Amino acid sequence: MCGRYVAASPPSTWASYFEVDELAPEPGEPAQPSWNVAPTDVVPAVAVTRDGHRRLGTFRWGLVPPWAEPSIASRLINARAETVLTKPAFKGAFARRRCLLPADGFYEWQRTGTGKRPWYIQRADGAPMAFAGLWEVWHSPTGEALRTCTIITTPANPFMAPIHDRMPAILEPSDWRAWLAPDNADLAGLQGLLIPADERTLARHVVSTLVNSVRHNGPELIESSPEANAPR
Numbered sequence: 001m002c003g004r005y006v007a008a009s010p011p012s013t014w015a016s017y018f019e020v021d022e023l024a025p026e027p028g029e030p031a032q033p034s035w036n037v038a039p040t041d042v043v044p045a046v047a048v049t050r051d052g053h054r055r056l057g058t059f060r061w062g063l064v065p066p067w068a069e070p071s072i073a074s075r076l077i078n079a080r081a082e083t084v085l086t087k088p089a090f091k092g093a094f095a096r097r098r099c100l101l102p103a104d105g106f107y108e109w110q111r112t113g114t115g116k117r118p119w120y121i122q123r124a125d126g127a128p129m130a131f132a133g134l135w136e137v138w139h140s141p142t143g144e145a146l147r148t149c150t151i152i153t154t155p156a157n158p159f160m161a162p163i164h165d166r167m168p169a170i171l172e173p174s175d176w177r178a179w180l181a182p183d184n185a186d187l188a189g190l191q192g193l194l195i196p197a198d199e200r201t202l203a204r205h206v207v208s209t210l211v212n213s214v215r216h217n218g219p220e221l222i223e224s225s226p227e228a229n230a231p232r
Contacts, residue, residue: 002153004038004107005105006104006107007031007033007034007037007102008104009033009102018046018054018056018130036217045133046100047097047099047180048182050182059148060146060148061149062076062148062149063093065138077150078166079134079152079153081194084152094134094190097136099133099135100130100180101133101149103129103168104122104129105121108163118208118211119204119206121160121204122222123202130170131151131152131170132152133149151168151169153168154167155196156196171193208223208225
């Protein structure tokens with residue numbers, strides 16, 4: 001799964017890297033730089049508007065389908081690549097409302113004999129990551145709009161498997177246009193993009209258990225920890 005990640009780069013960096021056409025303020029709470037993004041936080045995401053413009057906006061992490069209640073959000077932070085075509089909570093968004101979630105990297109916890117060891121995973125080349133995501137807009141009885149998203153996960157590749165059996169679906173730039181196009185009806189082809197990342201593109205290191213608490217949020221969270229020298 002993906003339950004914590006880092007989105008600390010400034011919007012201008014995301015806008016340039018993802019070649020967005022629009023960087024406009026969104027209604028409601030803006031996304032803040034975060035080294036400890038947690039479920040239900042407001043996060044940056046890239047989607048294509050009805051007029052075909054690639055836009056960097058904000059969504060709340062945890063999908064709320066139009067027919068659900070907002071309380072479901074914390075249970076829908078991830079969608080499995082294997083079932084996005086069939087699960088009622090995701091299939092409508094997969095067909096028409098796909099997005100990219102920019103990230104500097106993500107955390108995962110490895111079970112050990114003495115507890116859980118947190119790892120930070122990033123691209124080996126230092127470039128941002130593009131998580132494959134889905135988005136929805138939920139409307140309250142009074143008409144208030146809530147924009148939400150989820151991160152799609154895949155089975156772990158050999159690089160991640162010793163740590164966890166799932167990982168975010170990370171899309172390469174060559175796949176972005178097809179993924180974001182709202183009129184792309186080749187759903188089987190789109191699902192085919194949701195494969196484990198090439199392990200050669202990733203790097204990892206152990207970080208401090210400070211990341212375990214959402215109260216901690218700063219660049220020190222992604223620094224290599226002395227625990228990195230502990231037996232594995």
